[in-house]
Amino acid sequence: EAGVAQSPRYKIIEKRQSVAFWCNPISGHATLYWYQQILGQGPKLLIQFQNNGVVDDSQLPKDRFSAERLKGVDSTLKIQPAKLEDSAVYLCASVRAGGSDTQYFGPGTRLTVL
């Protein structure tokens, strides 16, 4: 079974630029999460999708961050415009169904904002 795929693995941009990350979850997994992990901290949930609907986006900075999951499969997370404090690893995870299921994480995208 293929794991969660993410791209790109690394991205360097200047502040005020835009950036997008892509995630392909494990086949058949209905739930998809995006997390932000700042160096030295635990992952912080940004948004949770159930199929193509948003379940929780309470911690997503909606003035600059957006995410979508078209057709309930792949997902993209966008930052526009980026700030220095957005430098972090962005993790995608998927779950077969509900909250008691194990989350499977992708390798992450390391974003550096200069």
Next chain:
Amino acid sequence: AQSVAQPEDQVNVAEGNPLTVKCTYSVSGNPYLFWYVQYPNRGLQFLLKYITGDNLVKGSYGFEAEFNKSQTSFHLKKPSALVSDSALYFCAVTHNYGQNFVFGPGTRLSVLP
């Protein structure tokens, strides 16, 4: 709102000795509790989880954790540590079918040969 505390930033233990990584949580209702491990430059890997049932949960690589409802704790343990166990360990909690999933700040485990 849910929260997770991992009171130790760093835990050092000698190889072959038992290890404990502490976790306490706060949640409304019944918790779902998880432990994940993160090796350098790699994604998070699942170790074990408590959903319901037996308070002692066994997981991957010889790790286990004990759910203590009265103390709201879910400490990770291993009887005999290996150098290869050195990594960053995260405790996490959720409820209500996975909404509001919260990770702790992490504990760095160093196993010394």
